[in-house]
Amino acid sequence: MKIYMIFTKKNSRNNMIKKAKLLCLLGLGFLMLNSCTEQNSKTISTEINKEQIIVENLMTRRSVRAYKDEPVPQDIMNVILECGVYAPNGMNKQPWEIRVVDNKDYINGITDLYLSDMDEDHPRNPKKDPNFRNMFRNAPTVVFIAMEPGLCSQVDCGLLAGNMVNAAWAYGIGSCIQMAPVQFMKSEKAKDYLDKLSFSEGYELLMAIGFGYPDEHPQAKPRIKEKIKFID
Numbered sequence: 001m002k003i004y005m006i007f008t009k010k011n012s013r014n015n016m017i018k019k020a021k022l023l024c025l026l027g028l029g030f031l032m033l034n035s036c037t038e039q040n041s042k043t044i045s046t047e048i049n050k051e052q053i054i055v056e057n058l059m060t061r062r063s064v065r066a067y068k069d070e071p072v073p074q075d076i077m078n079v080i081l082e083c084g085v086y087a088p089n090g091m092n093k094q095p096w097e098i099r100v101v102d103n104k105d106y107i108n109g110i111t112d113l114y115l116s117d118m119d120e121d122h123p124r125n126p127k128k129d130p131n132f133r134n135m136f137r138n139a140p141t142v143v144f145i146a147m148e149p150g151l152c153s154q155v156d157c158g159l160l161a162g163n164m165v166n167a168a169w170a171y172g173i174g175s176c177i178q179m180a181p182v183q184f185m186k187s188e189k190a191k192d193y194l195d196k197l198s199f200s201e202g203y204e205l206l207m208a209i210g211f212g213y214p215d216e217h218p219q220a221k222p223r224i225k226e227k228i229k230f231i232d
């Protein structure tokens, strides 16, 4: 207001130019201030959003054991695998080898072999389950992880798997980490199937992870919160 008064008193050309310059400067300053505030508030709200999105992703992931009959597209699988190998791991040794299989002949073939070993009358024979599709908890895409034995290897492979299942869930892809199939896959009977995975000498199969579009949405299993304690 003061500035406006001064310039209206003197109507010289110079003053007009000065006034214009000053108004321009003021306008610029106002714009900068405004855009900074906007930018800051955008940054803050994006950060809050990012945290919420990540926490929600971690909290809503569940192990899935019923899937649509459609393998995970390779471009999405590539992102999941890349997130996996960027997991922290002891001395960056990356003591894993990873194989991805969505070949139905492979998955159904080894499943038939697995079932042929089972007692027909066993109450938990999967054949009794009408929704049973394959021995990898019915997943259409299976990732096999082998590890090179070492002090940190199991932890490293666990973190690799953790990153993968959480990355998958960000794309709406369900998963189930499985150690149960490993014993059978290491047996003499399944040797051809394990050989097909062509893991390097010195690596041993540790787990399978099934991936696919969920055909069920299980509730979270209860967690024992008392296991967490802050120590003074």
Ligand SMILES: Cc1cc2nc3c(=O)[nH]c(=O)nc-3n(C[C@H](O)[C@H](O)[C@H](O)COP(=O)(O)O)c2cc1C
Pocket (backbone or CB within 6 Å): 061, 062, 063, 064, 065, 137, 176, 177, 178, 179, 180, 181, 220, 221
């Ligand atoms: C190391 C490991 C091995 C697992 N092995 C199997 C398995 O062989 N079969 C299976 O159905 N689920 C398996 N699971 C999945 C767990 O049962 C599941 O993560 C747990 O019950 C918690 O449920 P949530 O994943 O839905 O939160 C395994 C999970 C982990 C981390």
